[in-house]
Amino acid sequence: MNTLSAYVAINNCILCQAGIGILSNNFLFFHIFTRPQYHKPKLTDLICCHLALVHIMMLLTVLFWRSPDLFESLNFFNDFKCKALFYLIRVMRSLSICTTCLLSIIQAITISSSTSWLAQLKHKSTHFIFFLSLLWFLCLCFSTSTIFYTVANSNVTQTNVMVITKYCSFFPISHSIRGLVFTLITSRDIFLIGVMLLSSVYMVILLLRHQRRSQYLHSTSLSPRSSPEKRATQTILLLVSFFVVMHCVDFIFSSSSIILWSYDSVILGIHDVVVSAYATVSPLVLISSNKRIIIFFKIYHRKALNFNKLSINLVVFV
Known part of the structure; x- marks a missing residue:
């Protein structure tokens, strides 16, 4: 009973985490994407939009994956739904780490000095947007292995499958193939996290x-505001740090399940919380650090207060 209540x-x-993440990512995406007339969109804005879109798709998939009612509402065979949903989760997780890595690289290039060797890439940084299509292609191809070993429980007759949800399981995989997939995924993640850490150290x-330098330019009595580039760099450093921590925890859960070939329902739930944490927290961090969004909220709040005052005055007058 305790296990059931914990699950x-x-x-x-x-589900609550996914709902908050979908709302915040939608707000971040549409605010940046639909308001280019007020500012010239930066390359980091476009990458943030792509990251928000990836997280929206990932959290929506998690909703259908974890909710039996939503899963059953999809009018497809359970086997197809299991393969499609788990494949999408894998693709979106891969795109999340790739996009975060690209965001840290672009920000490092943006704030680099004119004498740095990275300055040569500043004028070419707009071409990095074409890497997004390449990232999609690579992530779609890299995650195809999940299609072959994901199956609906109704089609399972073996006893040594790994049960993931009420409807879906994993077929048993040979140790050689399991080791190969584990090595490839681990090597990719270590490389991308290493690049993120290097760019983060460079930005620090x-x-x-x-x-x-600012200590020499400004007197101690003054408290100059931090530049937009500095605020953006600090935000990306915070995102990268949080992502690395969450990914390390995710790696521990994933590797243990692959090695032991078992998944407890409660452990799986905690794992899903960790996986969705970055997709939920990252838009909130970007929103709280975006000066334009803060100004937008202040203007909206001021208009709402004025409207309330006007409504009260009308009621009193009547």
Whole structure:
């Protein structure tokens, strides 16, 4: 009974988390994408839009994956639904790490000094947007293995399958294939996280240099505001740090399940919470650090207060 209640509580937490993440990612996406007339969109804005879109699709897939009612509402065979949903989750998770890595690289190039070797890439950085289509292609191809070993429980007659949800399971995989897939995924993730950490260290060094220089340019009595580039860099550093921590926890859960070939329902729920955490938190961090969005909220709040005052005055007058 305790296990069942824990599973229900974790499942409700995942659904609530997915709902918050979908709303915040939608707001971030449409605010940046539909308001180019007020500012010239930066390359980092476009990448943030892509990251928000990826997270929306991933969280929507999680909703259908974790909710039996939504899963049954899809008018397809269970086997097809299991393969399609788990394949989409894998693709979106791959795109999430690739896009976050690309975002950190672009920001490192953006704030690099004119004397740096990275400055040569500043004028060519707009071409990085074409890498997004390449990332989609690679992630779609890289995740195709999940299609072959994901199956609906109704089609399973073996006893050594790994049960994932009420409807879906994994076929047993040979140790050689399991080791190959594990090695490829781990190598890719280590490479991308290594690039993120290198770009993060580079940005931290640049921020420290900028802070030292600003101490000579400004007196101690003044408190100059941080530049937009500095705020954006700090935000991306926060995102990268949070992503690395969540990904390390995710790696521990995933590797243990692959090695032991078993999944407890509660452990699986905690794993899904960790997987969806970055997709939920990242838009909130980007929204809270975006000056244009903060100004938008202030203007909206001021208009709402004025409307309430006008409504009260009309009621009093009547």
